[in-house]
Amino acid sequence: MDLADILDRHKGREGPLLPILHDVQATFGYVSEDAIRAIALALNLTRAEVHGVVSFYHDFKTKADPRPVLKLCRAEACQARGVDAVAADLPQDGRVKVETVYCLGLCSVGPAAMTGDTVHARLDREKLKALVAAL
Amino acid sequence: MKVRISDDALALACGADAVADAFAKAGAEVERTSSWGMHWLEPLVDIDGIGFGPVGLADVRSILDGAADALCIGKIADHPFIARQQRLTFARAGRTRALSLDDYAATGGWQGLTKAREIGPAATIEAILASGLRGRGGAGFPAGIKWRTVADAKADQKYIVCNADEGDSGTFADRMAMEGDPFQLIEGMAIAGLAVGATKGYVYIRSEYPHAIAKMEAAARACAHLIAPFDVEIRVGAGAYVCGEETSLLNSLEGKRGEVRAKPPLPALEGLFGKPTVVNNVLTLTSVPWIMTQGAEAYAAYGMGRSRGTMPIQIAGNVRHGGLFETAFGITLGELVNEIGGGTASGRPVRAVQVGGPLGAYHPPSQFDTPFDYEAFTGIDGLIGHGGLVVFDDSVDMAKQARFAMEFCAAESCGKCTPCRLGSTRGLETLDRVIAGDNAADNLALVEDLCDTMKFGSLCALGGFTPYPVLSAITHFPEDFQGRKTS
Numbered sequence: 160m161d162l163a164d165i166l167d168r169h170k171g172r173e174g175p176l177l178p179i180l181h182d183v184q185a186t187f188g189y190v191s192e193d194a195i196r197a198i199a200l201a202l203n204l205t206r207a208e209v210h211g212v213v214s215f216y217h218d219f220k221t222k223a224d225p226r227p228v229l230k231l232c233r234a235e236a237c238q239a240r241g242v243d244a245v246a247a248d249l250p251q252d253g254r255v256k257v258e259t260v261y262c263l264g265l266c267s268v269g270p271a272a273m274t275g276d277t278v279h280a281r282l283d284r285e286k287l288k289a290l291v292a293a294l
Numbered sequence: 295m296k297v298r299i300s301d302d303a304l305a306l307a308c309g310a311d312a313v314a315d316a317f318a319k320a321g322a323e324v325e326r327t328s329s330w331g332m333h334w335l336e337p338l339v340d341i342d343g344i345g346f347g348p349v350g351l352a353d354v355r356s357i358l359d360g361a362a363d364a365l366c367i368g369k370i371a372d373h374p375f376i377a378r379q380q381r382l383t384f385a386r387a388g389r390t391r392a393l394s395l396d397d398y399a400a401t402g403g404w405q406g407l408t409k410a411r412e413i414g415p416a417a418t419i420e421a422i423l424a425s426g427l428r429g430r431g432g433a434g435f436p437a438g439i440k441w442r443t444v445a446d447a448k449a450d451q452k453y454i455v456c457n458a459d460e461g462d463s464g465t466f467a468d469r470m471a472m473e474g475d476p477f478q479l480i481e482g483m484a485i486a487g488l489a490v491g492a493t494k495g496y497v498y499i500r501s502e503y504p505h506a507i508a509k510m511e512a513a514a515r516a517c518a519h520l521i522a523p524f525d526v527e528i529r530v531g532a533g534a535y536v537c538g539e540e541t542s543l544l545n546s547l548e549g550k551r552g553e554v555r556a557k558p559p560l561p562a563l564e565g566l567f568g569k570p571t572v573v574n575n576v577l578t579l580t581s582v583p584w585i586m587t588q589g590a591e592a593y594a595a596y597g598m599g600r601s602r603g604t605m606p607i608q609i610a611g612n613v614r615h616g617g618l619f620e621t622a623f624g625i626t627l628g629e630l631v632n633e634i635g636g637g638t639a640s641g642r643p644v645r646a647v648q649v650g651g652p653l654g655a656y657h658p659p660s661q662f663d664t665p666f667d668y669e670a671f672t673g674i675d676g677l678i679g680h681g682g683l684v685v686f687d688d689s690v691d692m693a694k695q696a697r698f699a700m701e702f703c704a705a706e707s708c709g710k711c712t713p714c715r716l717g718s719t720r721g722l723e724t725l726d727r728v729i730a731g732d733n734a735a736d737n738l739a740l741v742e743d744l745c746d747t748m749k750f751g752s753l754c755a756l757g758g759f760t761p762y763p764v765l766s767a768i769t770h771f772p773e774d775f776q777g778r779k780t781s
Contacts, residue, residue, distance in 0.1 A: 173567065174529075174547050174548045174549040174567070175549060176549030176550075177529065177530070177531075177532060177546065177547075177549055178529070178530075180532070181501075181530060181532065202549075211551050212549065212550060212551055215534065215551040215552060215553075215708075216531075216532035216533055216534050216552070217532065217533030217534060218501055218531075218532035218533040219532060230502075232463075234463030234464075234652065234702075235463040235464060235611065235648055235652060235684045235695070235698070236463045236464045236610045236611045236682075236684045237463070238695075238698070239610075239611035239612040239684055239685060239686045239687075239690070240611060240612055240639070241612075260502060260533070261461065261463065261535060261652075261702065261705075261706070262461055262462065262463045262465075262502065263303075263502050264303065264304075264460060264465070264466040264468075264469040264502070264503060265303070265304050265307050265466070266463060266464045266465070266466055266608070266610030266611065266616070266682070266684065267304070267333040267334070267466070267608075267609065267610045267611075267613065267616025267617055268304060268307065268308060268333050268334075268336070268616065269610075269611075271307060273502070276504040276505075277306075278303050278304075278306055278307035278505075279307055280304065280307035280308050281307075281308065
């Protein structure tokens with residue numbers, strides 16, 4: 160699927176910008192300057208408006224980053240269940256991008272994390288390390 | 295032999311898929327259902343109503359051989375955690391397959407919508423008003439009044455928007471409702487649409503909930519013919535906590551930055567794309583089919599004071615028996631934490647419970663006799679919010695928690711209003727000085743003053759309620775702040 164297909168797919172929808180950006184992010188891994196230009200043209204918005212939306216939401220990235228991502232919940236319920244200690248000795252080599260998220264809705268079985276659409280619970284140091292190593 | 299295992303995200307995160315595969319390989323018929331909500335027992339295996347949990351791969355053989363007494367909890371429906379509940383909106387939890395139209399219809403599904411079609415819009419709104427149902431997202435505004443305002447507005451197009459941007463830590467009831475009983479939510483939206491004259495509904499789900507998104511999309515497709523002319527579309531958030539605020543959510547749906555709008559105009563009059571819009575939380579809308587089917591009086595018979603009906607309370611954090619506990623308003627915080635939750639998972643004493651998400655207050659055990667009720671929690675400078683409880687043991691550092699509240703607000707502020715945008719960052723810096731022992735007493739006084747500004751000067755609950763966790767930590771746990779005064 161290329162950008163034109165994505166734009167075509169959402170033609171005529173009410174409030175199409177977020178669905179378009181989700182598709183662009185999923186397809187290309189980021190939202191490029193060129194994509195912002197094309198989206199702005201298609202939706203009759205300014206580039207500044209589209210850029211403003213892209214930069215507002217944590218999910219949209221403006222640079223490609225090929226590294227695998229682990230989203231680790233650092234919110235209160237996972238804090239209460241010891242996420243800070245569990246995350247303390249994560250590898251610092253940067254091979255895997257560890258992103259902080261606030262809440263995966265697994266608050267009774269934390270610490271919790273997500274890789275892709277797969278969710279993980281009851282993490283301890285070993286399990287988290289193994290999870291990162293397997294990415 | 296039929297083996298029933300949940301396919302809810304929490305069960306999956308605990309390894310339910312592998313367990314289900316192992317049962318299937320061993321020749322058992324496996325059925326994937328919604329979750330009972332007893333999370334410490336997930337993956338929970340249900341064989342003819344008898345439960346086993348938490349089940350690991352190594353236990354599959356012994357369960358099939360009838361040699362797993364240690365994991366057996368007896369009849370699931372009779373387990374005290376379930377038997378003590380009053381499940382109205384979660385009546386199907388654990389009992390049905392989420393995407394089975396047959397299961398839904400066989401358990402009273404669509405009867406509420408049928409009733410609403412029979413009695414018409416005016417009587418439907420009367421029923422919601424009489425039930426006393428208040429918005430379950432946190433604000434507690436009477437749902438019937440909101441609906442009546444939208445119904446009375448004149449417009450060529452109106453909308454029903456379901457707020458499924460459940461971002462509060464310690465909450466998962468929306469997720470469970472969407473993953474476990476998606477048709478009930480859609481039925482509630484269709485009833486709302488009929489009542490106010492809206493033909494289009496949106497469910498705005500946070501992107502951190504991919505399983506809920508998939509279930510809701512499948513459910514909306516499967517029942518389109520049953521709710522027509524009403525139409526439901528699923529939209530996905532993009533990782534902004536503030537979009538749980540209703541006006542910010544509407545901006546996001548419109549494809550804009552999720553910035554908060556000033557009110558008035560109320561969304562009920564000028565909401566999505568400027569049209570009259572009902573914005574209700576998942577739990578508000580999922581309460582509607584029951585009210586229509588069983589009657590407003592039956593619903594209002596539950597609860598206390600002005601908090602009528604039931605609340606699906608979410609017990610989380612450092613707690614032994616975490617999960618979903620739906621019960622009438624009026625149960626005390628202490629009963630929830632100690633009797634039902636069984637105290638901490640770590641076995642250490644409970645020191646604090648945060649009620650109502652990251653914007654809710656921290657309560658010490660001395661407040662455990664407070665009944666779960668909107669007004670009672672307001673009375674102790676707290677809030678019940680979306681009904682989440684996060685339990686902390688005595689190893690918690692409350693200055694750190696206060697600091698986190700400011701840090702979270704700074705990270706998630708939409709930037710529209712100054713008290714929230716700047717106040718949270720200055721609050722974080724000032725608390726850091728308190729923690730470092732730098733002129734602690736004066737800086738603490740400054741934090742309290744700043745909280746006052748944020749509370750009364752912010753545009754929405756993010757900046758306005760961040761003072762709740764901060765001030766409650768300072769008020770109830772002063773030793774965690776004062777110990778640092780000397781250096």
